[in-house]
Amino acid sequence: MTSLALRRAGQSGRGQSLRQREARWGYIFLSPWIVGFLAFTLIPMVATLIFSFTDIKLTSSQPVRFVGLQNWQALFADERVWSSLKVTLSFAALQLPIAVVVPFLMALLLSSKRLIAPGLFRVLFFMPYTVPFVASVVIWEQMENPTSGWIDQVLGFFGVTGPNWLNDPALIYPALVLLGLWGVGGAMVVYLGGLSGIPSELYEAARIDGAGWLRQLWHITVPMMSPVFLYTLVLGIVDVLQYFLVVEIINNGTGEPGGATQFYNLFIYKELWTYSDEGMASALAWLLFLITLAITMLVFFAARRWVYYAGER
Amino acid sequence: MSQMNTPTDQTTEPESSPSPAATSGRRQRRRPIRPLLERIGITAVALVAIVGFLSPLLLSITVSLKSIDQLSNGGSILPESPQTYSYNGRDLDVYVVPMPDGSTHHLALLKSSRAAGTVTFVDPAKPDAEPVVWKGNRFDLARSTTLDPQWSNYSTAWNDISFFRLLINTIALATIQTTGVLISCTLVAYAFARFRFRGRNVLFMMVVATIFLPTFATVVPIYTIFTKIGWNGTWAPLIVPAFFANAYDVFLLRQFLMTIPRDLDEAAALDGAGPVRTLVSVILPQAWPAIVAVAIFTFVYSWNDYFGPLLYLTSNQALQPLSLGLANFHGARNLQNPGVVQAATLMSIVVPLVFFLVFQRFFVKGISITGSGVEK
Numbered sequence: 056m057t058s059l060a061l062r063r064a065g066q067s068g069r070g071q072s073l074r075q076r077e078a079r080w081g082y083i084f085l086s087p088w089i090v091g092f093l094a095f096t097l098i099p100m101v102a103t104l105i106f107s108f109t110d111i112k113l114t115s116s117q118p119v120r121f122v123g124l125q126n127w128q129a130l131f132a133d134e135r136v137w138s139s140l141k142v143t144l145s146f147a148a149l150q151l152p153i154a155v156v157v158p159f160l161m162a163l164l165l166s167s168k169r170l171i172a173p174g175l176f177r178v179l180f181f182m183p184y185t186v187p188f189v190a191s192v193v194i195w196e197q198m199e200n201p202t203s204g205w206i207d208q209v210l211g212f213f214g215v216t217g218p219n220w221l222n223d224p225a226l227i228y229p230a231l232v233l234l235g236l237w238g239v240g241g242a243m244v245v246y247l248g249g250l251s252g253i254p255s256e257l258y259e260a261a262r263i264d265g266a267g268w269l270r271q272l273w274h275i276t277v278p279m280m281s282p283v284f285l286y287t288l289v290l291g292i293v294d295v296l297q298y299f300l301v302v303e304i305i306n307n308g309t310g311e312p313g314g315a316t317q318f319y320n321l322f323i324y325k326e327l328w329t330y331s332d333e334g335m336a337s338a339l340a341w342l343l344f345l346i347t348l349a350i351t352m353l354v355f356f357a358a359r360r361w362v363y364y365a366g367e368r
Numbered sequence: 369m370s371q372m373n374t375p376t377d378q379t380t381e382p383e384s385s386p387s388p389a390a391t392s393g394r395r396q397r398r399r400p401i402r403p404l405l406e407r408i409g410i411t412a413v414a415l416v417a418i419v420g421f422l423s424p425l426l427l428s429i430t431v432s433l434k435s436i437d438q439l440s441n442g443g444s445i446l447p448e449s450p451q452t453y454s455y456n457g458r459d460l461d462v463y464v465v466p467m468p469d470g471s472t473h474h475l476a477l478l479k480s481s482r483a484a485g486t487v488t489f490v491d492p493a494k495p496d497a498e499p500v501v502w503k504g505n506r507f508d509l510a511r512s513t514t515l516d517p518q519w520s521n522y523s524t525a526w527n528d529i530s531f532f533r534l535l536i537n538t539i540a541l542a543t544i545q546t547t548g549v550l551i552s553c554t555l556v557a558y559a560f561a562r563f564r565f566r567g568r569n570v571l572f573m574m575v576v577a578t579i580f581l582p583t584f585a586t587v588v589p590i591y592t593i594f595t596k597i598g599w600n601g602t603w604a605p606l607i608v609p610a611f612f613a614n615a616y617d618v619f620l621l622r623q624f625l626m627t628i629p630r631d632l633d634e635a636a637a638l639d640g641a642g643p644v645r646t647l648v649s650v651i652l653p654q655a656w657p658a659i660v661a662v663a664i665f666t667f668v669y670s671w672n673d674y675f676g677p678l679l680y681l682t683s684n685q686a687l688q689p690l691s692l693g694l695a696n697f698h699g700a701r702n703l704q705n706p707g708v709v710q711a712a713t714l715m716s717i718v719v720p721l722v723f724f725l726v727f728q729r730f731f732v733k734g735i736s737i738t739g740s741g742v743e744k
Contacts, residue, residue, distance in 0.1 A: 077564055087613045180418060181731070182422075202440075
């Protein structure tokens with residue numbers, strides 16, 4: 056008998072044990088996640104914190120000792136930690152607005168009733184999202200090449216000498232943002248879903264009141280989409296604070312040009328895989344976790360002011 | 369951006385509150401022209417945007433067909449080479465020659481006399497005709513070029529990157545991971561969607577929360593343990609976790625299962641079907657669009673994953689998938705021969721792209737289920 060039959064039977068008196076049977080089946084089906092959550096999320100998170108107070112080293116055969124706050128003190132005293140954090144935050148300041156706004160603009164364009172062949176455009180705009188990450192980095196890097204890349208060739212056509220994007224400390228962040236542009240397809244689809252869920256009566260009412268396109272956008276679309284903005288923003292924050300794989304591919308994580316790509320996570324990665332210093336890497340990872348948590352909490356807190364949930368009073 | 373425009377937009381608007389009659393009258397007059405112009409304008413914007421957005425792919429294709437020499441020439445978009453013409457056993461260089469009558473001809477240079485200030489050409493179109501004598505300096509002339517794609521870049525890339533081995537590894541890894549994710553996530557989503565048990569809502573909140581958890585919060589101990597037990601350099605660290613469900617796919621499947629009406633479950637239950645049979649014969653047949661979406665997502669995600677292989681397979685070349693192999697190939701060869709690297713790159717994206725084009729309906733559906741659910 057399944058849960059549902061049991062539940063019906065349960066109403067006629069023997070509820071307790073039948074409820075328990077349903078719960079038991081529930082836990083059985085749930086067990087892969089419970090095991091996975093403990094083994095790959097909860098315990099590792101706690102372990103990371105504990106590791107950060109030890110001198111654990113994969114390469115060393117000596118017993119692990121607790122060293123108190125040693126790793127944390129070393130971390131706070133290390134100039135490189137702060138400069139790498141600055142690198143990550145500076146890049147985030149440029150990347151985040153683009154990661155949130157560009158897919159929204161694309162979704163607006165694609166959901167326009169005036170667009171001819173919207174289905175075709177949707178497929179084309181989403182397609183690059185499925186290009187493997189490494190491949191998209193290698194392809195865009197070619198695009199930014201100063202001699203054979205099309206960006207500089209187009210600039211040259213207008214008489215502007217194109218810069219060497221990836222080797223110029225002043226231009227490296229815009230260059231990296233461009234490298235990641237093919238990743239916006241996921242957010243674009245989420246926005247498209249949100250846009251299609253806005254009741255059309257709202258627009259009709261606004262039109263009767265004489266509101267133009269921009270007013271409708273600002274007073275209907277944007278507020279109705281604010282939960283989606285929040286979702287994209289929070290995922291974007293978590294992503295961008297872990298940014299480093301792209302520079303690992305394009306310059307092997309050297310930090311060039313001039314340390315501008317010495318991202319925080321590159322620092323963790325090196326502590327772990329080059330120096331095998333698990334204790335230090337754990338402290339760095341926990342600091343990152345705390346920073347991410349603090350920023351997302353701040354965003355959620357601020358969201359009470361600007362996120363509008365339909366149906367909520 | 370649009371927020372900046374709000375104050376000014378009031379001025380661009382039509383009269384503040386036109387009567388319904390006035391509105392409809394104006395609309396009728398404008399209908400033939402204005403909507404058409406708007407359609408063309410918006411579609412043109414989309415066209416320009418998509419050309420820019422996809423142009424790196426075109427560039428990659430042209431670069432993948434160029435030799436090192438063709439690339440260092442910069443200039444031309446297509447893979448071109450200087451044209452030569454074989455004449456009486458000699459390879460003559462072909463030039464673009466402006467003729468006195470204003471036309472230009474592509475002629476093969478036979479001999480050049482600096483003293484006389486003349487150049488003698490053969491016309492490849494009419495090799496038996498008299499050679500053409502042209503007044504001027506050959507160094508003022510441009511070489512005539514011809515399309516010369518280097519298809520060999522693809523075979524070089526195929527061999528040098530051991531493409532076949534990488535491909536087999538990638539397919540095997542993606543297939544195993546997809547199997548694991550499908551089995552585990554379906555079971556867990558079924559539990560959340562159909563069974564009542566203590567702590568269900570709290571546990572489900574935790575599932576959603578882990579979607580937002582940074583990978584780096586957990587990776588150090590996991591890496592340490594996997595290395596200690598000798599799994600570093602094997603597929604185990606990439607495969608085993610897949611069989612223990614992940615938040616994203618559990619969420620997607622659960623959202624979908626919640627939309628399936630319970631009537632059939634109840635009918636099956638009255639017929640005496642147990643929970644497992646109900647899952648297999650009632651739930652799964654109805655949930656297949658979501659299951660296909662998860663399967664495709666996982667397959668493509670696994671195909672594209674770089675971080676996992678970077679951590680665990682850097683030390684073991686024989687087991688690497690395409691992502692890591694391509695990154696290493698790029699690191700080793702991109703400076704010397706970008707054409708071959710782009711060729712390898714394009715070969716590595718064929719399968720995900722075909723997958724997407726065939727199953728694009730499911731992609732879009734899957735993403736919007738998750739997105740529209742999590743944001744709330």
